[in-house]
Amino acid sequence: MTGKTILYVEDNEMNRKIVRDLLKRTTYELIEAHDGEAGVAIALERRPDLILMDIQLPKISGMEATRRLRAESATAKTPIVVITSFALSGDEQKATEAGATAYLAKPYSPFDLLKLIRRLLPEQ
């Protein structure tokens, strides 16, 4: 049984582990990237069904990575959830402008994230 694929681009291992643990009990398949450039490369190669993009990333930012993915036809329509570093800082607007489908402000509740994923990408 192959579930829907979610790419999580995040440099912090702890944050990745939370999402990894969160999605363990679901049918979603999680793939991970540790920086912006890798995120773009993996997304283009694996064509995930949804991308969780942290905003602060090594090499290129989540914002720039989102912009690049939107420019590629393969990923132009893939839902991208941008995880902003800090609520109320104005990043939401920038994320939307960059092409994000939705945004979630840190600190987020893991269960709120799961709710958002399920809304954008129903499990089955």
Add this chain to the structure above:
Amino acid sequence: MPRNHGHVDVLELEARLADARAQQLATSEILRVISRSPTDVQPVFDAIVNAALMLCRATSANFFTFDGKLIHLRALVNTSDDAAEALRRLWPRPPGRDMAATRAIATCQPAMIPDVLADSDFKSSVVAAAANFRSILAVPLVRDGAPIGAVTVGRPDPGPFPDEHLSLLQTFAAQAVIAIENAHLFNETREALEQQTATSDILRVISQSPTNAQPVFDAIVKAAMRLCHSPSVNVFTYDGQLIHLCALVNVNPDYHAAIRSFFPRPPGGETVVGRVVLTCGVVIIPDVLEDREYGIGKVTLMGDFRSLLGVPLIRDRRPIGAIVVGGREPGDFPEKQVALLQTFADQAVIAIENVRLFTELADRSAALTRSVGELKALSEVGQAVSSTLDLETVLMTIVSRAVELTGMDGGSIFEYDERAEEFRLQAAENMPQDIADDMRKSPTRKGDGALGRTAITLEPTQVPDTYDDTYQSIRKELLIRAGWRALLAVPLLRENHLLGGLLVNRKAPGLFPVETVELLRAFATQSALAIQNARLFREIADKSRQLETASRHKSDFLASMSHELRTPLNAILGFNELLLGEIYGEVPKEMKPPLEDIQTSGRHLLRLINNVLDLAKIEAGRMELALADYSVQDLVESVRATLRPLAEDKGLEFATSVPSDVPIAYGDPGRITQCVMNLAGNSLKFTKTGKVEISVAAKDNLLVYKVADTGIGIPTDKLDSVFAEFKQTDATISSEYGGTGLGLSISRKFVEMHGGRIWAESELGKGSTFIFEIPLRVSPVVAS
């Protein structure tokens, strides 16, 4: 009728007729002479003696005038020159009985001596013999009852004169009186006219020469000489100490040099002018040879005068000079001359006074012009000092104004480097390039030249002549080549502290006037102020740059630290939530409360970190508003939804009120939410019972947000300080109620970024109301 009688009668009648015709002719001839020569009486006298001689068939006829003291022989007709000579030797003489004329004048009556040899009083019978007369008749000339002369006729035979002769002489005497009177009147008129002309000439000179009294003095001596028929006239002035000779005329040119060498001299009895000054009155020396006190060496003898008249020049009752006139003969001076000279003296005083007033006025107006120029220049400099902190501009203004105003050929301003003990060129006006280059290459050392010396004396230093050996400087040759002959350096001092120097240079050697030095001191003060301002500004700029850097470092540090703190905190909260969500398995009942406490404390810590990050960003100027249209209703509703659980937990009434007609607003909804959240959160925190209400109203172009509670309230004197960072009204409050103390401070900053204001109203124990108003639609310019 016997023919003989008739013949005799006819002859006699014819003779009488001839006499009468001759008399008529003579008198009319005399009248003609009188009318022909109205100013000169001599032709009249001559005509009278000739007519008298002929008509009286006399051998001698004389005419005399009387001046009140002596009788002068004025005209005579006689046969021989010897006789005439002898006759002339007898005169002048006083009235008396010794001659017919003296008798007539003494008695004011006709005097007849029928036989001079028989008259015991007649003393000049020898002369009478020579003049060929035995009998003599004298008739006085009488004016206003007083004798003024006499006319005489003499005959060779003794005997009385007929009545016709007496009346004839009386007619001639009357005619002579008229002639003398005429001439007298005429001369008086002419004299008066001459004096008037002279005084008006002098007045003209006075008006033409308001700045110089000399032409007036020159005109006065010439006029006085002419009108007084004087051989010598001098004008002197007296300055209170010495008498100065100002103008002179004298017939003898040698006298000029001689008398000049004696003046100026103090007043004393040896000069007329000295006596005039000492007495402040008119002084007359009737005979300089008789006056023992008078005389300076032999000068007097060269002046060709015997008598002297001195008239004072008086101003404010003090003598300021004199006019001195010499008379050829010893004796007194007529009243008229004294009066005339007093007129001249008055005119000389006017001229002196004119010049004094004119000079005073000119001085004053020059001083005024100078002060106006100084004030203008100094105010320009003051303006430059206060309006610009660009030191070069200020110093250029100062040096160019200073040079312009003091009339120097060039100037420069230096800043003194105390550590290196040298002057650095800052600004220069009219400075040759080679000097400027040299001064920049090797700054003037303390002690070197005029400028260097000011560093030691802290006083203005002059070099009147750079050629002088006493002037020592490494740049001496260079400055001399550039034509700098005189130098003046003024130190720039501030509280006795040397900040620099102002140097001016001049092509002409010589000392600088006190006014120039004083003026440059004023410029130096301004320059010192400018340099000090610039130094202070430099220091302040340095300090504020350092502060800014430090502040930015702090903000950067806080921003990065809060970010670094938050990342692990995120993980803590995330894992804790997963634990509570039983992702890792069932959680025992007794473990749930501590896990929830971890969650609460973690969230509090996170808020704290977020607030610190916000403030750091605001202070670093890196906080930007994300402007967008937003619904006020939705915004307030989201706050209510978030805080409702808290209000319910505390059992507080929690109300919101937003009229439905409040339009869509434009601003940063996230920040405004944060503000309302902070205010409402505080109210809920500090209220134990009662109510918290959020209300919004649109008023004109403003949105007014209000959060009111029935909490503990805030003391009136603390209403403002609650918005300061880390301020709660009381330390005990924070321990009881918790909180970061940053919420209100951040809220205020956000409100201000929106171009609004925030304040609190409160009554202690009854509750508080926090209000902020922001524009309904925020201008992007304000927000940035």
